[in-house]
Amino acid sequence: MKLVSQNSEDDLAARRAAEAKRTAEEVVEYAIRELAANLILIIRGGGKPHETGRQAHQLVEAYLAFKETVGHWPTAVMLTECLRFDSLKAYSHLSAIDNHVEIAKEEIINGALLIAASRLLAQSTETISGDNQLYIGVDKFEKARNERQKQRWAKSGAQRAPRPKAKKAKDTSMEF
Numbered sequence: 001m002k003l004v005s006q007n008s009e010d011d012l013a014a015r016r017a018a019e020a021k022r023t024a025e026e027v028v029e030y031a032i033r034e035l036a037a038n039l040i041l042i043i044r045g046g047g048k049p050h051e052t053g054r055q056a057h058q059l060v061e062a063y064l065a066f067k068e069t070v071g072h073w074p075t076a077v078m079l080t081e082c083l084r085f086d087s088l089k090a091y092s093h094l095s096a097i098d099n100h101v102e103i104a105k106e107e108i109i110n111g112a113l114l115i116a117a118s119r120l121l122a123q124s125t126e127t128i129s130g131d132n133q134l135y136i137g138v139d140k141f142e143k144a145r146n147e148r149q150k151q152r153w154a155k156s157g158a159q160r161a162p163r164p165k166a167k168k169a170k171d172t173s174m175e176f
Contacts, residue, residue: 020069020070021069021070023069024062024065024066024069024070025066025074025078027062027065027066028059028062028063028066028074028078028079028082029078029082030062031055031058031059031061031062032059032062032079032082032083033082033083034055034058035052035055035056035058035059036083038051038052038055039052040113040116043116043120085106097144097147097148097151098148100140100143100144100147101141101144101145101148103140104137104138104140104141104143104144105137105141106137107133107134107136107137107140107141108134108137108138108141109137110133110137111130111131111132111133111134111135111136111137112130112134113130114126114127114129114130114133115127115130115131115134116130117130118130
């Protein structure tokens with residue numbers, strides 16, 4: 001009895017190559033994310049500085065394995081995509097206001113990361129750009145947060161209670 005496969009040898013080889021490429025991409029992506037996250041945590045005063053050598057070595061090994069498997073180094077697009085967040089997909093389930101809040105948070109984070117990177121490289125102009133981006137993000141965050149609060153008040157039908165007037169302290173000193 002002879003078993004006849006629907007897939008040709010070429011098809012099977014192409015599938016194996018595609019799977020090997022996906023695996024190699026995943027290994028590179030994990031290694032670069034792990035190292036990047038640890039470096040960010042170290043910059044902010046935490047992280048695991050003792051792990052950076054091992055993580056850097058794993059990243060180099062992942063690059064070499066990728067090149068051996070795929071035939072070229074990981075592309076800039078692949079590396080950029082694995083280190084960036086896709087806001088449109090990540091926030092698509094949110095309301096418009098919550099979406100604005102999350103986008104403002106990203107602006108703040110991006111500004112803070114630019115400040116951190118600029119300080120590491122002593123690039124004062126880039127630090128100023130980071131400051132501007134951070135403040136723009138804070139402004140957007142405040143506006144979106146205020147708008148969200150207004151919507152919540154409108155939904156609940158609650159009116160802002162007037163603040164009680166501050167009582168003047170009695171003057172207990174005696175003047176002679």
